[in-house]
Amino acid sequence: MMGSETHFSFDQPPPPPKEELETLALSDPLSAVDPPSSDGSDPLLHPPSPSSSSSFPDPPSYADVIFTPFNGTTTASPTAASSPTSPATSPTSPYLRISVSDPQKEQQEAAATSLVPGGSTYVTYLITTETRDPGRFAVRRRFRDFITLADRLAESYRGHFIPPRPDKSVVESQVMQKQEFVEQRRFALEKYLSRLAAHPVVGRSDELAVFLKAQGRLPLARSIDVASRVLDGAARLPSQLFGEGPTAAVGPEEVGQPAKGGRDLLRMFRELRQSVANDWGGGRPPVVEEDREFLERKEKVQDLEQQLSTASQQAEALVKAQQDIGETMGELGLAFFKLGKFETEEAVYDSQRIRASDFKRLATAAVRASRSYRELNAQSVKHLDTLHEYLGMMLAVHSAFSDRSSALLTVQTLMSDLSSLHTRAERLEAASTKIFGGDRSRTRKVEELKETIRITEDAKLCAIREYERIKENNRSELERLDRERRDDFLGMLKGFIINQIGYADKAASVWAQVVEETSKYARERN
Template sequence: MMSSSPPAGAADGDGDMETLPLAAASDYASVASTFDPLLSTSSPPSPPTPAAFPLSRASSSFVDPPSYADVAASSPRSASASSSASPRSARAATSEYSYIAVSDPETEAEAAATSLVPGSGPTYISYLVTSARRGDHRRHSVRRRFRDFVTLADRLAESFRGNFVPPRPDKNTVESQVMQRDEFVAQRRAALERYLWRLAEHPAIGASDELRVFLQAEGKMPLPSSTDVASRMLDGAARLPRQLLGEEAVAPPQDVVQPAKGGRDLLRIFKELKQSMVTDWGGVRPPLVEEDKEFLQKKQKMQDWEQQLSSASQQAEALVKAQQDMGETMGALGLAFVKLTKFETEEAMYESQRIRAVDSKRIATAAVKASRTCRDLNTQTVKYLDTLHEHLGIMLSVHTAFSDRASALLTVQTLMSDLASLQSKIEKLEAASSKVFGGDRTRLRKVHELRETIRATEDAKCCALREYERIKENNKIELSRLDRERREDFLEMLKGYVTSQASYAEKIVDGWETVAEETSGYARRSSDDVTY
């Protein structure tokens, strides 16, 4: 807050105005380097590392407020984070890990790459991932590339069906080509660290072997089996003739706990697609339906909640942009009064002009101070309102978990329909065989084969039912957890947002009140003139 001083004392600082180069005054950065009324105060903290979705990169203002997602990129759980208690820090305190950091990006060459020109082969960026489990003083450090994070996400999606698995950062190749390399790497590093913290804070995933192996296992992460789409399709093509010839092929019971994928499950995909079309278009009631009314109601509420989140997130971005514009406008106002002060000082012929120059400098100081306050306010606004973005991202995990449930239900429905179809075939064969004296050995052998198929299908159905019930239970637990964390996060967001808005508004008001007091002589002289 500016201290009040009489005009005569303030005139002693006019020498700063004399050294201001007018030609450079059009550039905020140049003005800041030659005349800064706030150099005597502590400089504000530098803005955090930019995130992946900046609002505005182009800004010539020395105010340079951060974008909406700037603060979101930095992990709130890092060692340098504030020690103040919050729901997120409380969840981090209950996780299996006390420390996770992604740092030291390095460029490495592909191992299998061959090139006639040294150094011209394909490369990738690897990151040093450091972690420590709670109660263990040792820190594990491993090298991981983005492909390894993709592998981890795929394995977690398979192992934790029905859970709200935090989504991994996207691989935005277009953004990596447009942005500066260092900026893109910094953003990805921060996003990957934030992703690992979200995994560690998840009650089920934080204690999983998948995450532990990723954070502690030395060497390269092995790729999961059957990730090559081409090999899947070739394998499916090799099996396709047998399937089209009508040979019964029942998936092993353990395979039905995962959704159908690619060419390896081509027959299963066709069957489940047929079952889905019969249910949706044929108007036939499936043998098993979703009867959990409470879940269906919550699912609809989640869809409505997502729409509200999307709208609130857009308005939050508009708010931050408006605060950014306010800060830049205040900076421009300060620059205008800097120019006016310089002109009055250089061209002054009377004492009144010098006094006006002093008052113009006070206004310039207050405007620059208000500009910086707007920047700091933007940082705090982003810090709190990023909760909207975070929960909007969680909705991707919610959709995936609900999709897992629908997929598991469809698998059960398909297997139950298959059992009914197989039983119908047996009944027809037995009826036809009974009409032949002594029985039809060919039909009897076919009945025996069908009964074996029914036993295998029954086993698969039992596995599928158990998986469906497990996913249902995971959905129930996750919905309850999300509802609890949502209340905590949004209460913390609203309290912090309101407090920061009031605090910084008070700072701006105090600055302008000081200027009003220092220039109150004009009002007294105007009143004296009217009285006279």
């Protein structure tokens, strides 16, 4: 995104300053700076213990710092392990809080055909849910269960903007430290469940309720298991290709799901052929997308995604720049502390001692400014994360639009099939009437074709209803996206601007104090 520069995911806070900055208290009174220790040890490199009376106690670690933003809310760093729960973001959600914690490694029993001795290991997470009933539930789930949940939601709520689940990044887990990877996944899964709970439809779904409340292993639905879908499709294919009768017809119960699911391979081939005919056949499909309002809004969503991508890149650059300024300011403070220490030890004249004292004042101000930049950066990440959230939501929007296109393709394919079936039936009937006494085999085929036509007609009606349902879901979700985006972007702007102003005033007051205490230099120049 930004070339070779360091990038920050807004799902995680920016990395802490370099280790040596942690040895200084950045909020100590300016007058409390101690002189160098009598034993010759450098207090900058060897900080005293917290129980010491020195003015340089260790500040809290970056992950545990609780920042108080200037807009009046208190926010903890998102990776802080001390935050036990994550609130659902919608007041209409039936869930008060959902937390993912306590990752544990478990051993999976080796199958008889497994080549891994002793079986493989996996990580489970404790999911604790507080409901408004009230009630409290605690279950253990592994990452595979989250995949099952996401697949079930995608199958049951086509056309909705379902928050995307975290990716299963095998490469990332191998590159990163194991503990760090597990913690990042834990945080991402917690955020994912909170987003699902905040969705006005998915948050009240039975699928999510079973996932959060049902004890024991989450059953894998047969329709979700990819292997079983492909095996079923392969088993049906010979009878569909070579069998007689209505076995090749698409059943009404099947058109509610996309053909790419794999259970009906022949349907996949038919819809692929219809898609190619739509694109390259030169003829007009039996039915086309005629909702001009939807097409216009779809184009606007694509433009929004481009703008969000650009803004997200610039936000990352801002976070990186603020971190660099904070680190550089802290290093400058350390350098001036050491310079002041040197001047004090080598002082012969009083002017050297005065200059050393001024170095310490400047150093303390620089380190305080470094701390201010750290706090500001954490708040910037919190507020600008809205851009990252909406950029990720674009994946759900594209998926919902893809559901609509898939449903329309199913309707087009069934209507083309009906046209072909009617043509075949008419030809067979015409041919059988030319034979004296009729042709029993052809008559039987005509009856079978009529039965296939009846099944296909029912399937077409179901496909049209599914298409209309997805269209309505798209419409309501686009309205919700516009409404929530307006509120979320307004909150982002207010929070970001207020904190920028607040921390700018805070930094200005630090340097104003230095100006006042070193005003003699200005008087000397005058």
